[in-house]
Amino acid sequence: MQFSRLVLLGAAMLATGAAAHAAPLYVKVGSLIDPGTGTVMKDAALVVDGGTIVASGTQRATKVPKGATVIDLGARTVMPGFIDMHTHLTGDAETGAYESLGLSDERMAITGVKNARLTLLAGFTTVRDVGAESYGDVALRDAINEGDVPGPRMFVSGPPVGITGGHCSDINLLPPEYSLKGEGVANGPWEMRAKVRENIKYGVDLIKTCSTGGVFSKGTSLGAAQGTLEELTAIVEEAHARGLKVASHAHGTVGVRNALLAGVDTIEHASILDDETIALAKEKGAYLSMDIYNTEYTLAEGEKNGVLPESIEKEKSISKIQRASFTAANKAGAKMVFGSDSGVYPHGDNPKQFSRMVQFGMTPMQAITAATATAAEALGKPGLLGCLDVGCAADMVAVSGDPLKDISILEKADFIMKDGHVYKQDGIEAVGIR
16 A cells, blocks of 8 residues: 655654544555445545545546645545444453453443454444443443544443343343343333433443343243334334434344334344245345354353353254345345344354355345445434445455455455554554554
8 A cells, every 4th residue: 555645644643633624635555346236346545635535536536635645545445434233342251251240340341441442443334232231331332432442433322221020121140139220121111211211311222132031141032022012113213203213133033023013123143034024124124133153152162162062052953044034034135134133153254144144145235335335324323334325434344366356355454544544554554543
């Protein structure tokens, strides 16, 4: 990669991480993948000013603005920055269930700082964080937005809302004499509404709930529905009335159906689908976020990391079924986004899911689109995120080679830009990034 006006670029963008540039950037690329149209432009150029793309086209048709800093990415392939719709940045896969009980809110927040950086350096410039204790995700989002720490743009849910003993809301690890209760526990439609209001009060961007049990919660069943249709509908009505979207963790078919009937916007995991639930998801316009890589890590490293034996057994029981559901949903034309469930496996390994999405039915372009344009639609940010058109945020990932021929090269990003700031160049983390 060659830079003109290197002193200006190094001082203004890499070393200080300044909020604005004295000069626009002119980015030259060998190939530009446009996931919105499914096309590739050769010898492309992008002009960035104030963190936004202000011009996009071929190098021949796109002029270098006066005084611009030129970034020449050579023959590399450039795509919009990736969006992971299901992360847990304040948690680590290496922390076992009972060990996690000894972590303070402050310790988890610091863990989030570490993981935010790793996620950004993997090429994910935007994430949706769907479940964190004590609004640690809200604090992390705000710290990133203020430039205090490096990390992806975050959309956060705060503590998930759900039933007593439920997967995402309660803590089932200790006996009753400890009276340990999750902060998102609610029972009945009005309590659910109150918890939604409380989360909104403390600054969340979306609401997370659970309509089935989960792999990593003690004593819950993957196929058993959690929350009544009335309770789920109350959550959705309350959130939608305030302009917030709702994500529902749902493995089993009944819980998936209940969440869809209640009007949730995204189904997380969506492990056990049939033709009827896939058709219902299409009818309702809901997006499916299916984490089909992390099972490999859990089965290989889970016991060593302190994952409960019952959780490992549940993972074994569901992995093949979920991947078959992924294939069926994609073949049927359901709307699907990239959601990795990072935190269940190490942060920064998010791109490993791309190859599994292709292995289980997607084309490379479909997998890239799921992590860019379609994810942006699910966030309600089309034309702003997941794109490289005029008016889009200047979020870019560049790799050496053609990911449409070998999707696995997305696991080694050479260049990463977020909001016009370079965070990785030539495969090396930029020095002094904020």
